[in-house]
Amino acid sequence: MSRIGRLPVALPKGVKVSIEASEVTVTGPKGELKRAFSPEMVIKQEDGKLLVERPSDAQSHRALHGLTRSLLFNMVKGVSDGYVKGLEIVGVGFRAEKDGEKLVLRVGYSHLVNVPPLSGVSFTLESPTKLKVVGIDKEKVGQMAAEIRAIRKPDSYKGKGIRYAGEVIKLKPGKAVGKAGK
Template identity: 40%
Template sequence: MSRIGKKPVQVPAGITATVDGQKVTAKGPKGELFFVANDEIKLELENNAVSVTPVNDSKDARSKWGMSRTMIENIFKGVKDGFERKLEINGVGYRASLQGKNLQLALGFSHDVVYQTPEGITIAVPKPTEIIVTGINKQQVGQVAAEIREYRGPEPYKGKGVKYAEERIVRKEGKKK
């Protein structure tokens, strides 16, 4: 039994949610998102809450039950507050800047890396060593942050590279004489 799936998702104040068959649509101050559930999941909107239940007791239906509830909760949170991911840049000469909507990264390569910002995502650079990725879609925000980190991930000896703000790098000891 899914402990997460049992609990209905409350629709926050200021958000209008509609359930049309397998599709849940949420409209809020930040925008509009939708989630289409699998056919093995049943969705109902009652008492200003969306309840998620599996259609049958198969392993496949039960495995999609909790995930569907979490996805619905994420679209509600996204249209109300949005999501944010912070990245830090460590290393001598490593820095970030914005050129229009594009992110320009100096990461020790012979050239600057230019990252095209996708639609629906906002990138801010308050300091040359800090990048903030924001948007309403949690998956897309995480994907963009991962793509930026991938250009030069943190290395374990000096900690140079792009890392998540909350990430802790396990440092290794260098060679001994």
């Protein structure tokens, strides 16, 4: 039995779940998420918990079992608490600004980079060099953060660029360091 799939998903107060065939709708204080799951997986709601059962021990069913449970857990957590992904901008003159809903980045290019948010995602600026991507859908928050990071990935020599909050960039030694050792 899947160690992840067999765990029940606890429903916090204020979260409601409706299951219609293979489509699950989760509603909570932060919003509503809807997703269609594989019709082979059986999703039940009992005593304030969601349970996922699989029809057999086939490899595909075992894989879907854990996946279905994880996706349900992410939906429940998203509508109750939400998701936040932090980004840091490192570099002289590099900064971010908000223009309405859009994010405007100055990251060393000859032009400004405008980033429109995905639906259900918003940006918050803590400072010109620290920003957060906020939303209820874990996939969209992660996707938006990855797209912003891809605009200017951290440089491997000086570390300049956009990185996830807390991300450690291993810097390469420059030419001078390599010749000094000979």
